[in-house]
Amino acid sequence: MSSSTEERRLTARGRATRDRIVAAAATLMYERGVAGTSTEDILKAARVTSPSQLYHYFADKRALVQAVVRHQTERVLDFQRPLLSRLDSIEALQAWRDAVVQAQHARDCRGGCPMGSLAAELSDHDPEARAQLVAGYAQWESAIRDGLRAMQQRGELDAEADTDRLALALLTALQGGLLMTQTHQDTTALEAALDTMIETIRGYATR
């Protein structure tokens, strides 16, 4: 009973195949949705020969899905944190915006947010997955908030700016923008949403 899901003792090889399964599942579920990817396809993609291996590491598909949620949360935060941790100006905020927009183009505007697509599919029917996603969003939100607060403490932002609310609004606009990017297959909505949010934040700039 180490972490939330008790992980039995894993040998190096065991961990490797477990990781391969999660990574393959994450990729496929991102591309085809959770319901749209079969365990068989996952095994094939992970170069694993037998279903018994999957069920050796996971109780059932739901448990695997939860591991995928954790995996994707980690990936997103690993991408976001370095950009957000050094927010020291409106320009840095715009650099973050540009990086996000560019990341969408890099994947041809398909797939949306790795967390957001899981959220849309799972929130209503998988309480554990939902809880994981809420926790992930909380981390993301606080990374943004920390960035804004850093700006504020540097004196770039007015002291009365509500960084909590702005961070949440920014994250929310981003989620909407990523969904719209996926549907429209272009980033104009994402750009409009982020730019308008940044415009509001700029309104609090001390200049």
Place this chain on the structure above:
Amino acid sequence: MSSSTEERRLTARGRATRDRIVAAAATLMYERGVAGTSTEDILKAARVTSPSQLYHYFADKRALVQAVVRHQTERVLDFQRPLLSRLDSIEALQAWRDAVVQAQHARDCRGGCPMGSLAAELSDHDPEARAQLVAGYAQWESAIRDGLRAMQQRGELDAEADTDRLALALLTALQGGLLMTQTHQDTTALEAALDTMIETIRGYATR
């Protein structure tokens, strides 16, 4: 070959059962997702006794899904348009915001946006459904834009306010807010996103 999907001649009874099928499918797919609802469940909910009836009106499940997309788009716009068409002040904009937030509470913050959930699930793999959704969002966006322009023409909004961009940003923030509402099971993110957007718009108010 009348409309996009050729509709054969339908008798009154035929149209009635077809409508019942679409309505039942829409409800179930909204609650359980498209992949999560079986044709069998749809038939049961629509009080239709045989699968042959479903396949009499729809070529396959995909075709039914597209009808559901149209159905939901219409429902959303029917709810939104009356609120948006009489935007004549910042207060009216806030009334719209309140109505949207309240609608989420009315459904216990579950389900998200009827169009957004379909968009997340279908955009990447059903081009026809995606096209329908893009068209639906365009209508929604222009309803918002018309409202903002009306405010502008009344002199409530500065002439240099970019209503096109603001409308798109508002819709995008709303989509993100509805997704976050679904995941968090509360409306704080939705409120933060919409309020921040409205704050920006207020910045253009001539007062």
Place this chain on the structure above:
DNA sequence: GCGGAATTAGAGTGTCAACTCCAGAAAGGC
């Protein structure tokens, strides 16, 4: 090296979902 645990193999099972077929009942058109 040896004992026990972790890992892998692969065939198999039961269920369920999408879809089909054919025949019978209702309903218009004239």
Place this chain on the structure above:
DNA sequence: GCCTTTCTGGAGTTGACACTCTAATTCCGC
């Protein structure tokens, strides 16, 4: 009324998918 088309009923088919079982193999600590 009759003839054509629409609509409905219900049994059936096919495939896929999540998951199981038993047994073999590898690994690790000692």
